[in-house]
Amino acid sequence: MPWSLTETISTSAGAVAAGRSGSGPALVLAHGWPWSSYAWHRVIPAFEKHYTVHVFDMPGFGQSMVPTDQPTAMDVQGRVFVEVLAHWGLQRPSVVAHDFGGAVTLRAHLLHGADFERYVLMNVVAMRPWGSAFFDHVGRHVEAFLGLPPHIHRAVVTAYIESAFAAPLSEADINALTAPWLNEAGQRSFYNQFAQADEAFTAEVEPMFGQLRCPTSVIWGEDDPWIPLARGQALAAAVGQGRLHVIKDAGHMPQLEQPDTAANAILRKLQPV
Numbered sequence: 001m002p003w004s005l006t007e008t009i010s011t012s013a014g015a016v017a018a019g020r021s022g023s024g025p026a027l028v029l030a031h032g033w034p035w036s037s038y039a040w041h042r043v044i045p046a047f048e049k050h051y052t053v054h055v056f057d058m059p060g061f062g063q064s065m066v067p068t069d070q071p072t073a074m075d076v077q078g079r080v081f082v083e084v085l086a087h088w089g090l091q092r093p094s095v096v097a098h099d100f101g102g103a104v105t106l107r108a109h110l111l112h113g114a115d116f117e118r119y120v121l122m123n124v125v126a127m128r129p130w131g132s133a134f135f136d137h138v139g140r141h142v143e144a145f146l147g148l149p150p151h152i153h154r155a156v157v158t159a160y161i162e163s164a165f166a167a168p169l170s171e172a173d174i175n176a177l178t179a180p181w182l183n184e185a186g187q188r189s190f191y192n193q194f195a196q197a198d199e200a201f202t203a204e205v206e207p208m209f210g211q212l213r214c215p216t217s218v219i220w221g222e223d224d225p226w227i228p229l230a231r232g233q234a235l236a237a238a239v240g241q242g243r244l245h246v247i248k249d250a251g252h253m254p255q256l257e258q259p260d261t262a263a264n265a266i267l268r269k270l271q272p273v
Contacts, residue, residue: 002021002041002044002045002048002053003019003021003037003038003040003041003044003055004019004021005017005018005019005037005055005056005057005062005063006019007019007020007056009056009083009084009087010087011059011080011083011084012076012079012080012083013059013060013065013067013070013072013076013077013079013080014059014064014065014066014067015064015065016056016057016058016059016064016065016080016084017037017056017057017062017063017064018037018054018055018056018057018084019037019054019055019056020052020053020054020055020088021044021048021052021053022044022047022048022049022050022051022052022053023048023051023052024050024051024052025050025051025052025093025094025117026051026052026054026088026090026093026094026117027047027051027052027053027054027093027094027095027096027270028054028055028085028090028093028094028095028096029044029047029053029054029055029095029096029097029098030081030095030096030097030098030101030102030104030105031055031057031058031061031062031098031099031101032097032098032099032100032101032102032124032125033061033099033100033125033193034061034157034160034161034177034181034190034193035061035062035098035099035177035253036057036058036061036062036063036177036180037055037056037057037062038062038176038177039098039177039253039255039256040055040255042255042256042259042263043255043259043262043263043266046259046260046263046264046267047263047266047267050267051094051270054088054090054093056084058072058077058080058104059072059076059077059080060072060189060192060193061180061189062180063180066185066186066188066189071192071196072189072192072193072196073193073196073197073198073201074100074103074104074107074198074201074202075107075201077100077104077107078103078104078105078106078107078108078111078112079108079112081104081105081107081108081112081114082108082112082113082114085108085114091115092115092116092117093116093117094116094117094118094119094120094270095116095118095119095120096119096120096122096266096270097119097120097121097122097124098122098123098124098253098255099123099124099125099252100124100125101124102121102122102124102125102126103124103125103126103201103202103205105119106126106202106205106209107201107204107205109212109213109214110205110208110211110212111204111205115213115214116213116214117214118214118215118216118217118269118270119212119214119215119216119217120216120217120218120219120266120269120270121216121217121218121219121235121239122218122219122220122221122254122255122262122266123219123220123221123224123226123227123232123252123253123254124227124235125202125227126202126205126206126235127202127206127231127234127235127238128199128202128203128206129199130199130202130227134160135194135197138191138194138195139194139195139197140195142191142192142194142195145191146187146188146191148187150182153181153182153187154178154182157178157181157182157190158174158178161174161177161178162174163225163226164225164226164251164252164253165225165251165252165253165256165257166221166223166224166225166249166250166251166257167249167251167257169256169257173256206238209235209238209239209240210238210239210240212239212240212241215241216239216241216243217241217243217244217245217269218232218235218236218239218243218244218245219232219244219245219246219247219254219262219265219266219269220232220233220244220245220246220247221247221250221251221252221253221254221257221258222246222247222248222249222250223249223250223251224250224251224252225251225252226251226252227252229246232244232246243269245265245268245269247261247262247265250262
């Protein structure tokens with residue numbers, strides 16, 4: 001099975017579930033919110049023909065531990081990303097980041113010294129403003145949402161996740177994406193992420209985009225309902241390398257909506273020019 005989390009890695013934010021497959025140079029896939037490494041399962045088979053693919057669920061996400069004594073915001077995740085690379089002994093892997101995995105890996109690279117061979121940012125949270133009115137509302141009323149009965153919580157999570165796509169996903173994918181958030185610990189982590197979201201975590205690295213130490217490319221789903229294409233265009237200009245690839249008929253998650261097209265685009269960006 002291409003996507004399988006068979007490892008446990010100890011980090012400063014608790015144990016994380018991780019996995020590796022394929023052979024070749026190291027490639028690390030960084031998921032976003034409210035996703036998990038499962039988000040990559042449709043493109044991993046294409047990647048593992050060329051790379052040793054490394055995935056993990058960030059603390060508070062997927063199959064990883066939900067810490068009860070500390071936040072799991074972007075600043076924490078940036079440090080954990082560096083710790084996970086060190087555990088794997090990866091000094092200069094290629095990295096593909098999605099959603100808030102963008103901010104996480106940018107912080108790891110620009111603030112914490114992680115070096116990447118090549119770097120692909122796909123529909124990422126990286127530039128202000130981000131979030132939404134709903135995001136802000138939940139963040140200010142977390143306790144009320146923590147009290148939702150399970151069936152209403154499930155409906156909220158499902159509706160939120162489904163709002164990311166340009167066209168409906170399969171029921172199996174929707175179920176797999178929502179499942180980690182439906183138990184008691186998952187419900188707490190789901191709403192706490194809203195409260196922990198802070199544009200300061202991207203503001204800190206935005207002035208440093210010109211200091212990226214590796215070839216960097218930007219890929220964007222053209223019909224992203226969460227982060228519009230204009231943000232991808234601005235990011236491509238800000239990183240100073242102008243490598244924007246647009247994927248048609250894809251929303252916020254090209255790797256699930258248009259997996260073959262997304263995989264091919266990513267593989268091209270990972271190759272030396």
